Amino acid sequence: MKTQKLSKKFQNRYSDSELNEFNDLLCLKLSICESKIIELENSLKEYTEDGGVGYGGDLMDVSSRQDEKEVLINLLNRQKIYKFQLQNALFRIQNKTYGICVNSGEKISKDRLRIVPTTTKLVQIKKEKSKK
Numbered sequence: 001m002k003t004q005k006l007s008k009k010f011q012n013r014y015s016d017s018e019l020n021e022f023n024d025l026l027c028l029k030l031s032i033c034e035s036k037i038i039e040l041e042n043s044l045k046e047y048t049e050d051g052g053v054g055y056g057g058d059l060m061d062v063s064s065r066q067d068e069k070e071v072l073i074n075l076l077n078r079q080k081i082y083k084f085q086l087q088n089a090l091f092r093i094q095n096k097t098y099g100i101c102v103n104s105g106e107k108i109s110k111d112r113l114r115i116v117p118t119t120t121k122l123v124q125i126k127k128e129k130s131k132k
Contacts, residue, residue: 012107014099023093026117030086033079040076047072085118092120101125 014022047069092098099108101122108122121129 012100012105013096014107016096018110019093019096019098022098022113022117023090025114026086026089026093029117030083030090033083033086037076037079037083040072040079044069044072044076082118089118 047065089098099113101108102120103125104122106122108119112119112123
């Protein structure tokens with residue numbers, strides 16, 4: 001019974017040509033994301049290697065520099081999470097399950113997928129979950 005329900009859930013999927021379009025979009029976004037990760041890692045490395053040299057030891061400068069470093073770390077962590085989500089979306093394309101809501105089994109609209117290509121839920125379901 002459960003297998004029947006799952007197979008029915010994925011019958012209403014995007015065509016291979018539609019999945020290829022999303023694959024191209026995701027690959028582009030992944031490439032951009034990976035570039036940002038490298039850029040952020042290099043910036044963070046500069047902060048680490050510099051060690052505050054040239055800031056004269058002023059407490060405000062040191063504090064500001066530490067804040068900047070924390071912002072870089074947070075941005076880097078977010079980019080790494082986004083990269084993981086993009087890779088998962090590409091995996092769902094390979095499995096031909098991309099664009100199918102994990103809760104309802106319905107197709108997620110193309111417009112939503114173009115805006116949030118890593119999404120796994122319909123807008124309505126996402127809104128309901130965020131209300132709770």
